[in-house]
Amino acid sequence: MTVELRNPVAAPAGHSKPAIADCDIHPCLANARDIMPYLSERWRRHMDSFGLLPRHGYQSGPAYPKGQPDAARRDAWPPGGRPGSDLAFMQAQHLDPNNVALGVLNVIAPAAGAAQNLDFSAAMARALNEWQVAEWTSKDSRLKASVVVPYEDAAAAAAEIAHWAGHPDFVQVLLLSRTAEPLGQRRYWPIYAAAQEAGLPVGVHAFGYGGYPVTGGGWPSFYIEEMVGHAQCCQALLTSMVIEGVFERFPRLRMVLIEAGFAWLPSLAWRLDKHWARLREETPHLTRAPSAYIRDHVWMTTQPMEEPEKRRHLGDVIGWIGADRLLFATDYPHWDFDDPEWSLPVRLEDAARRGLFLDNARALYGVG
Amino acid sequence: MTVELRNPVAAPAGHSKPAIADCDIHPCLANARDIMPYLSERWRRHMDSFGLLPRHGYQSGPAYPKGQPDAARRDAWPPGGRPGSDLAFMQAQHLDPNNVALGVLNVIAPAAGAAQNLDFSAAMARALNEWQVAEWTSKDSRLKASVVVPYEDAAAAAAEIAHWAGHPDFVQVLLLSRTAEPLGQRRYWPIYAAAQEAGLPVGVHAFGYGGYPVTGGGWPSFYIEEMVGHAQCCQALLTSMVIEGVFERFPRLRMVLIEAGFAWLPSLAWRLDKHWARLREETPHLTRAPSAYIRDHVWMTTQPMEEPEKRRHLGDVIGWIGADRLLFATDYPHWDFDDPEWSLPVRLEDAARRGLFLDNARALYGVG
Numbered sequence: 207m208t209v210e211l212r213n214p215v216a217a218p219a220g221h222s223k224p225a226i227a228d229c230d231i232h233p234c235l236a237n238a239r240d241i242m243p244y245l246s247e248r249w250r251r252h253m254d255s256f257g258l259l260p261r262h263g264y265q266s267g268p269a270y271p272k273g274q275p276d277a278a279r280r281d282a283w284p285p286g287g288r289p290g291s292d293l294a295f296m297q298a299q300h301l302d303p304n305n306v307a308l309g310v311l312n313v314i315a316p317a318a319g320a321a322q323n324l325d326f327s328a329a330m331a332r333a334l335n336e337w338q339v340a341e342w343t344s345k346d347s348r349l350k351a352s353v354v355v356p357y358e359d360a361a362a363a364a365a366e367i368a369h370w371a372g373h374p375d376f377v378q379v380l381l382l383s384r385t386a387e388p389l390g391q392r393r394y395w396p397i398y399a400a401a402q403e404a405g406l407p408v409g410v411h412a413f414g415y416g417g418y419p420v421t422g423g424g425w426p427s428f429y430i431e432e433m434v435g436h437a438q439c440c441q442a443l444l445t446s447m448v449i450e451g452v453f454e455r456f457p458r459l460r461m462v463l464i465e466a467g468f469a470w471l472p473s474l475a476w477r478l479d480k481h482w483a484r485l486r487e488e489t490p491h492l493t494r495a496p497s498a499y500i501r502d503h504v505w506m507t508t509q510p511m512e513e514p515e516k517r518r519h520l521g522d523v524i525g526w527i528g529a530d531r532l533l534f535a536t537d538y539p540h541w542d543f544d545d546p547e548w549s550l551p552v553r554l555e556d557a558a559r560r561g562l563f564l565d566n567a568r569a570l571y572g573v574g
Numbered sequence: 575m576t577v578e579l580r581n582p583v584a585a586p587a588g589h590s591k592p593a594i595a596d597c598d599i600h601p602c603l604a605n606a607r608d609i610m611p612y613l614s615e616r617w618r619r620h621m622d623s624f625g626l627l628p629r630h631g632y633q634s635g636p637a638y639p640k641g642q643p644d645a646a647r648r649d650a651w652p653p654g655g656r657p658g659s660d661l662a663f664m665q666a667q668h669l670d671p672n673n674v675a676l677g678v679l680n681v682i683a684p685a686a687g688a689a690q691n692l693d694f695s696a697a698m699a700r701a702l703n704e705w706q707v708a709e710w711t712s713k714d715s716r717l718k719a720s721v722v723v724p725y726e727d728a729a730a731a732a733a734e735i736a737h738w739a740g741h742p743d744f745v746q747v748l749l750l751s752r753t754a755e756p757l758g759q760r761r762y763w764p765i766y767a768a769a770q771e772a773g774l775p776v777g778v779h780a781f782g783y784g785g786y787p788v789t790g791g792g793w794p795s796f797y798i799e800e801m802v803g804h805a806q807c808c809q810a811l812l813t814s815m816v817i818e819g820v821f822e823r824f825p826r827l828r829m830v831l832i833e834a835g836f837a838w839l840p841s842l843a844w845r846l847d848k849h850w851a852r853l854r855e856e857t858p859h860l861t862r863a864p865s866a867y868i869r870d871h872v873w874m875t876t877q878p879m880e881e882p883e884k885r886r887h888l889g890d891v892i893g894w895i896g897a898d899r900l901l902f903a904t905d906y907p908h909w910d911f912d913d914p915e916w917s918l919p920v921r922l923e924d925a926a927r928r929g930l931f932l933d934n935a936r937a938l939y940g941v942g
Contacts, residue, residue: 383790383791384790384791385791385792386791386792387791387792387793388789388791388792388793388794388795388799389791390795391792391795416790416791416792417792418786418787418789418790418791418792419786419790420790420810421756421786421790421807421810421811421814422751422752422784422786422787422788422789422790422803422806422807422810423751423752423753423754423755423756423757423784423786423807423810423811423814424753424754424755424756424759424784424785424786425755425756426756426810426813426814426817427756427758427759427814427817427818428817428818428856428857429853429856430817430846430849430850430853430856430857431756431810431813431814431817433849433853434809434813434842434845434846434849435790435810435813437809437841437842437845438790438806438807438809438810439789439790439791439806441802441805441806442788442789442790442791442794442799442803442806443789443791445794445799445802445803446789446791446794446795446799449794449795449796449798449799450795450796467841467845469840469841469844469845470838470841470842470845472837472882472887473805473835473837473838473841473880473891474802474805474838476837476880476881476882477802477805477835477837477838477878477880478798478802479881480878480879480880480881481798481801481802481878481910482798484909484910485797485798485801488796488797488798489796489798510845510848510849511848512841512844512845512848513844513847513848514840514844514894519840519890519894522887522890523841526882526887541852542849542852
């Protein structure tokens with residue numbers, strides 16, 4: 207699938223490090239009330255009177271380090287603000303020294319995407335998108351934004367995508383992985399139709415909350431179980447996307463799995479193909495093996511990268527997925543930041559390496 | 575870990591095929607009422623008056639092929655009975671022609687293991703265990719049984735294990751994978767204590783129902799999603815067992831993951847180790863990396879085996895897990911039966927192959 211390069215960014219200046227794309231950067235509001243100027247009078251009053259009502263049963267969820275809100279690196283606090291809330295600080299700490307030529311912003315806002323009040327959910331999504339342009343992408347052309355959408359109301363989400371379609375600062379639609387129903391189901395299809403129409407990939411970032419535990423067997427006790435569990439959740443949602451026929455119905459749809467690792471993809475595809483070979487009568491809407499849809503439609507960000515004892519095992523995994531389908535990401539400013547200098551424990555051919563660190567993202571997101 | 579070989583089985587007669595162990599055979603009642611003679615008068619009356627009340631919200635669950643109850647092979651129906659209900663038929667169709675020297679019986683009975691009425695759950699477990707001895711293991715010395723336990727009542731489950739400890743016909747304790755809470759949690763520890771004390775491995779077979787969807791994002795639409803989802807569910811429960819410290823607390827506990835594939839294990843272990851390296855302050859009760867517990871304590875049955883395009887990829891996976899940790903299984907009489915002649919798509923050294931097909935199971939289960 208080729209994509210026209212439509213959104214020029216500043217060429218990196220002379221730099222001691224090679225230019226990279228960072229496909230998972232998390233900006234945030236310095237203060238929750240900073241979103242107020244982007245809300246209408248109605249929703250400002252609503253927020254003051256009722257606040258956000260996140261999806262039933264969701265409180266704050268497990269987070270680490272708890273003493274560092276927003277799961278942030280301890281060194282990522284700008285003077286007087288929250289990590290990810292200060293552009294100048296982000297430029298000085300990350301974008302400039304790491305020579306980030308393209309930074310994709312992902313605002314993680316489960317309350318906006320999945321608030322119980324669907325109209326407020328949509329209003330918050332619009333506000334966060336306007337805030338991203340006003341405070342981030344219009345001030346640094348290296349940064350591109352993902353469209354926050356009220357994903358539990360697919361019609362409203364589709365309208366939000368259509369609103370921003372063609373805007374040069376938006377390169378992706380952003381969903382979260384834990385939703386009310388598996389993401390392949392028809393209630394979410396208007397989102398995929400709108401994304402395909404707008405030529406925007408759909409990124410699914412780990413996290414969120416749909417009302418269910420992250421495991422198929424109840425609520426875990428430890429943060430590390432949630433962290434590791436995101437990979438299983440993403441296996442399930444990718445299964446749902448493939449099996450429900452999303453890629454059959456939307457043949458130009460491109461999907462990015464963000465912050466769920468990637469080494470699990472080959473074994474999932476093997477298992478899907480094996481069962482599909484025997485069970486295909488259940489899903490006559492599929493015309494190809496599950497792995498074929500995955501190979502054509504799915505990209506993955508690298509962080510947090512799996513680190514096997516034998517590097518060649520990671521090389522084999524990357525070989526199966528295709529180095530052209532991997533997108534480097536740091537997760538800045540979160541605590542589990544992957545440093546671009548140290549985080550690829552396997553040797554790749556030069557072109558594959560350039561692809562993983564920069565060219566794949568430029569091609570996928572249409573950013574020259 | 576070495577185990578004394580204590581339960582002799584009949585030596586296989588001269589046979590054109592090499593002897594194998596089949597570590598996942600499913601016997602079943604020809605008729606649900608056939609369990610009545612093994613229940614006390616009290617529970618016979620209860621069953622007639624109230625029936626079994628399976629875990630809240632569980633009906634029959636998805637099954638395939640629906641026209642063939644019990645997910646059975648179309649050719650596995652004995653005259654006048656249900657698949658898996660007739661020993662002579664099983665001998666003639668499977669045990670004899672495939673030269674099964676050791677067959678491990680796993681009675682899949684979520685209603686017994688997790689009935690809402692805990693006392694009835696315990697009574698059904700006892701009845702099914704007595705039925706296994708009376709109708710199966712006492713009639714064919716190749717067959718060994720797994721102790722069915724009321725696993726949502728760990729004290730009762732531990733008592734059931736203690737009741738059968740030392741009985742030569744029982745070689746394993748059987749749990750299912752979808753439980754009320756993740757299987758590593760303390761409510762289940764009495765089961766592990768009793769199993770360790772009895773010297774019995776704990777097998778966890780895919781399936782069951784704890785009240786939650788198999789995915790972290792809601793209820794899937796298709797049977798194939800449930801099938802593939804079992805692998806994610808088992809990733810989560812193994813994570814729970816490791817992270818909660820079960821293997822630290824029960825250092826002689828051996829665990830068998832049954833019917834969930836195995837190719838996902840390396841990437842899960844890589845991910846666990848990576849996160850643990852940074853998060854170990856959360857779990858000071860762990861003294862080793864997660865992969866170290868997995869390597870020492872976990873065995874896996876082979877069926878349904880993943881089938882990558884490149885066989886060497888499966889070889890790499892088996893290399894990571896250790897061929898000595900894999901146990902051949904057919905899932906007889908279910909529809910997705912793996913034929914011992916055709917189901918290992920990779921070449922192994924002779925000793926490793928003999929191990930996978932027979933010797934590993936003999937050593938693990940202490941069957942000579």
